[in-house]
Amino acid sequence: MTVRKFRQLGLIGCxxxxxxxxxxxxxxxxxxxxxxxxxxxxxxxxALELGVIDAIADSAAAAASGSDLVLLAVPVGATPGTLQxxxxxxxxxxxxxxxxxxxxxxxAAARANLNERLPCxxxxxxxxxxxxxxxxxxxxxxxxxxxxxxxPIESCGADQLVAARELWQRLGCRLxxxxxxxxxxxxxxxxxxxxxxxxxYVNGLAGQPANRDYLSLAxxxxxxxxxxxxxxxxxxxxxxxANRTEVLKHASHFRAALLQxxxxxxxxxxxxxxxxxxxxxxxxxxxxxxxxxxxx
Amino acid sequence: MTVRKFRQLGLIGCxxxxxxxxxxxxxxxxxxxxxxxxxxxxxxxxALELGVIDAIADSAAAAASGSDLVLLAVPVGATPGTLQxxxxxxxxxxxxxxxxxxxxxxxAAARANLNERLPCxxxxxxxxxxxxxxxxxxxxxxxxxxxxxxxPIESCGADQLVAARELWQRLGCRLxxxxxxxxxxxxxxxxxxxxxxxxxYVNGLAGQPANRDYLSLAxxxxxxxxxxxxxxxxxxxxxxxANRTEVLKHASHFRAALLQxxxxxxxxxxxxxxxxxxxxxxxxxxxxxxxxxxxx
Numbered sequence: 001m002t003v004r005k006f007r008q009l010g011l012i013g014c015x016x017x018x019x020x021x022x023x024x025x026x027x028x029x030x031x032x033x034x035x036x037x038x039x040x041x042x043x044x045x046x047a048l049e050l051g052v053i054d055a056i057a058d059s060a061a062a063a064a065s066g067s068d069l070v071l072l073a074v075p076v077g078a079t080p081g082t083l084q085x086x087x088x089x090x091x092x093x094x095x096x097x098x099x100x101x102x103x104x105x106x107x108a109a110a111r112a113n114l115n116e117r118l119p120c121x122x123x124x125x126x127x128x129x130x131x132x133x134x135x136x137x138x139x140x141x142x143x144x145x146x147x148x149x150x151x152p153i154e155s156c157g158a159d160q161l162v163a164a165r166e167l168w169q170r171l172g173c174r175l176x177x178x179x180x181x182x183x184x185x186x187x188x189x190x191x192x193x194x195x196x197x198x199x200x201y202v203n204g205l206a207g208q209p210a211n212r213d214y215l216s217l218a219x220x221x222x223x224x225x226x227x228x229x230x231x232x233x234x235x236x237x238x239x240x241x242a243n244r245t246e247v248l249k250h251a252s253h254f255r256a257a258l259l260q261x262x263x264x265x266x267x268x269x270x271x272x273x274x275x276x277x278x279x280x281x282x283x284x285x286x287x288x289x290x291x292x293x294x295x296x
Numbered sequence: 297m298t299v300r301k302f303r304q305l306g307l308i309g310c311x312x313x314x315x316x317x318x319x320x321x322x323x324x325x326x327x328x329x330x331x332x333x334x335x336x337x338x339x340x341x342x343a344l345e346l347g348v349i350d351a352i353a354d355s356a357a358a359a360a361s362g363s364d365l366v367l368l369a370v371p372v373g374a375t376p377g378t379l380q381x382x383x384x385x386x387x388x389x390x391x392x393x394x395x396x397x398x399x400x401x402x403x404a405a406a407r408a409n410l411n412e413r414l415p416c417x418x419x420x421x422x423x424x425x426x427x428x429x430x431x432x433x434x435x436x437x438x439x440x441x442x443x444x445x446x447x448p449i450e451s452c453g454a455d456q457l458v459a460a461r462e463l464w465q466r467l468g469c470r471l472x473x474x475x476x477x478x479x480x481x482x483x484x485x486x487x488x489x490x491x492x493x494x495x496x497y498v499n500g501l502a503g504q505p506a507n508r509d510y511l512s513l514a515x516x517x518x519x520x521x522x523x524x525x526x527x528x529x530x531x532x533x534x535x536x537x538a539n540r541t542e543v544l545k546h547a548s549h550f551r552a553a554l555l556q557x558x559x560x561x562x563x564x565x566x567x568x569x570x571x572x573x574x575x576x577x578x579x580x581x582x583x584x585x586x587x588x589x590x591x592x
Contacts (some may be wrong), residue, residue, distance in 0.1 A: 103530065147513070150318070186510040189510050193497070197497060200554035200557050201489070202575075215486065218585070225493075230576075233573040256496055260496075261492055275529075284500050
């Protein structure tokens with residue numbers, strides 16, 4: 001396979017995801033030069049100091065100008081404004097991708113803002129991450145062996161789609177393609193809803209008078225169940241809002257399932273309770289990770 | 297410190313928790329002989345073959361007879377019947393403990409069944425365990441460095457209480473004492489409610505038509521959040537039923553906290569949503585395990 005090497009990556013958002021992408025591209029010798037922009041002055045300066053980027057752009061548009069690869073690695077909520085800012089600065093042959101956790105909203109923002117540059121855009125969601133955010137934690141190995149999801153739309157340029165597939169595979173990712181709508185429904189269920197429930201659980205707990213004493217007794221069950229409740233508030237506000245229709249739909253299914261369990265408890269119906277737990281236990285027991293080594 | 301060595305452990309329930317207790321006692325040279333009973337013929341035979349016990353008792357009463365230490369390691373629901381069966385077979389100086397995940401119900405069962413042998417009983421809950429059940433998985437190290445909770449009641453014999461404290465510490469446990477009621481309220485919140493929510497989440501997910509496809513996309517967030525949903529149905533039926541008042545109370549607090557999050561989503565109120573997530577994120581971010589190396 002002839003591997004395309006990019007002349008310049010325009011990185012918009014030099015945090016953990018974007019910074020790691022730049023490092024991975026450099027390590028795989030897939031890019032000559034990285035020019036980066038972050039809204040935060042500190043972040044873009046640190047990215048330069050750390051060798052994550054080779055030059056600082058003073059705007060998203062400046063990062064996009066003259067780049068044959070542009071990666072959008074900003075919180076989902078900042079995507080529409082960024083797309084609008086760069087639309088007039090993309091070349092016809094540029095591959096533009098994002099790494100957002102929701103896809104329908106990003107696709108809608110692309111359709112609304114990219115105009116004749118819409119073919120440049122291939123929506124992507126690499127399933128990776130870390131507990132900690134920020135360019136300081138960026139590392140070339142973040143995308144190693146992860147699942148990367150592409151949600152092609154009919155407007156995707158043929159060359160861009162081929163280049164996107166090749167790029168993620170060259171970074172060591174397994175590739176999966178699905179529609180933006182299926183993606184958002186799936187991740188509402190397997191990622192966004194668990195976050196919502198973990199936030200609710202910890203907030204309910206925090207409201208208890210004895211919560212400090214009780215927390216000192218908590219063990220590994222608590223640790224694992226509540227781990228994702230420590231996630232970044234701004235990032236998760238954006239994800240949950242962007243995908244709220246699907247998240248609320250799955251939350252209502254969860255409520256119904258919880259009610260069944262509560263009713264069996266209220267009615268002291270041990271056999272009904274056991275069957276409900278057995279259903280959950282067998283479903284979860286049969287699951288094994290699809291080789292996803294990093295965080296959603 | 298003079299360490300008391302027990303002449304005979306009467307082990308009632310030779311599964312993971314009971315079997316590991318016997319092995320740990322032997323390893324610490326705290327017992328001369330272990331006689332064991334399990335309702336399952338296969339379990340007691342395997343326990344003998346594996347050297348977990350030195351002799352098989354053909355009933356719970358026979359395991360208690362002549363033992364100066366008796367450990368009840370049966371599902372919580374089997375406790376009342378077992379206590380009734382052994383009450384007439386305990387010596388005055390015997391130390392009787394359980395390892396159940398709920399304490400108020402066990403204390404009530406002891407009060408109702410032990411009669412003049414009630415002073416023998418010191419309720420205990422070592423915070424340890426494994427994903428897998430059964431005597432085959434028993435190991436002497438299961439109690440190493442774990443937190444062991446004792447919930448003394450006014451009827452506890454002074455000698456028994458001293459012996460119980462010494463025993464858990466000699467097994468390498470950190471000791472914590474609290475009332476049965478506080479114990480059950482605390483564990484309803486930090487252990488039983490998370491299990492209930494994880495069961496509900498997985499059952500809600502299992503009801504979705506595309507759940508098989510979606511599960512193949514699930515990553516570490518899902519893995520950790522849902523891990524406890526794979527727990528043993530009979531054991532968790534008993535725990536949730538035994539502690540249902542506290543569990544249902546905390547479940548209602550959880551529902552209120554979830555409703556707040558859902559409402560901020562429905563109202564598209566990003567700032568309210570961010571504040572709710574931030575509250576959870578800070579609470580969970582500030583938590584660190586109290587050195588509990590094993591599962592609740």
